Amino acid sequence: xxxxxxxxxxxxxxxxxxxxxxxxxxxxxxxxxxxxxxxxxxxxxxxxxxxxxxxxxxxxxxxxxxxxxxxxxxxxxxxxxxxxxxxxxxxxxxxxxxxxxxxxxxxxxxxxxxxxxxxxxxxxxxxxxxxxxxxxxxxxxxxxxxxxxxxxxxxxxxxxxxxxxxxxxxxxxxxxxxxxxxxxxxxxxxxxxxxxxxxxxxxxxxxxxxxxxxxxxxxxxxxxxxxx
Numbered sequence: 522x523x524x525x526x527x528x529x530x531x532x533x534x535x536x537x538x539x540x541x542x543x544x545x546x547x548x549x550x551x552x553x554x555x556x557x558x559x560x561x562x563x564x565x566x567x568x569x570x571x572x573x574x575x576x577x578x579x580x581x582x583x584x585x586x587x588x589x590x591x592x593x594x595x596x597x598x599x600x601x602x603x604x605x606x607x608x609x610x611x612x613x614x615x616x617x618x619x620x621x622x623x624x625x626x627x628x629x630x631x632x633x634x635x636x637x638x639x640x641x642x643x644x645x646x647x648x649x650x651x652x653x654x655x656x657x658x659x660x661x662x663x664x665x666x667x668x669x670x671x672x673x674x675x676x677x678x679x680x681x682x683x684x685x686x687x688x689x690x691x692x693x694x695x696x697x698x699x700x701x702x703x704x705x706x707x708x709x710x711x712x713x714x715x716x717x718x719x720x721x722x723x724x725x726x727x728x729x730x731x732x733x734x735x736x737x738x739x740x741x742x743x744x745x746x747x748x749x
Contacts, residue, residue: 530642532586532597532682533662534572536564536604539633539673544625556615556625557632563611564634567603571596575654581666585643585654594686601636601676605715608634633673637665640681657705664702665710674715683711 538557557580564582565574571592572584586597615629641658661679670677677698683690688711690697695711702708 528642528644529587531588533639534584535581535637537581537635537666539635540631556629560608560611563607564604567607568600571600636676638682639679640685661705668700670712676713677710679710
């Protein structure tokens with residue numbers, strides 16, 4: 522087996538903007554694209570490090586957290602909180618910019634960010650000089666973007682992700698989720714459903730003492746939910 526197709530294991534994370542299609546088709550192309558580009562750039566900066574950005578997929582960021590990487594699971598969870606906070610802060614900043622009252626800037630608050638967190642196997646490939654990852658777990662992570670979870674701002678952890686991190690779903694108030702996906706059957710997971718205006722209040726059981734008006738830097742108080 523060629524070295525670049527050796528199986529690896531790790532986290533497969535997707536940060537996806539809900540409401541993207543409606544937003545870009547109903548707003549000025551220049552400002553709509555600029556607004557979503559800035560939002561995605563902030564999400565990328567929040568996730569990496571500790572995650573490795575694999576690809577920008579239109580309205581989503583696809584990132585990897587290989588098990589062999591030098592990072593803790595606590596750092597991984599903290600990066601999710603930073604991404605959600607960065608997204609929300611930038612939305613507010615754009616909406617309050619009185620120098621432009623176009624439909625894109627005025628309507629940016631309607632967008633939502635959701636995170637899919639799966640743990641599984643993947644292989645790295647080089648296709649036409651471009652690096653990519655492939656495998657059933659990569660497909661499953663992307664399929665999970667299609668679900669009936671409400672509200673629109675949430676973090677969906679699959680069962681394997683919860684087990685790998687060591688989160689106690691009952692202790693953290695996570696909601697069970699089961700979805701049926703072609704070729705995969707029923708997939709179990711757990712959801713942290715978030716009020717868009719009080720993101721970190723909902724995340725506190727998982728993310729420690731982050732506050733929306735605090736510096737979204739490293740925080741380490743994850744002992745209540747992350748196994749030692």
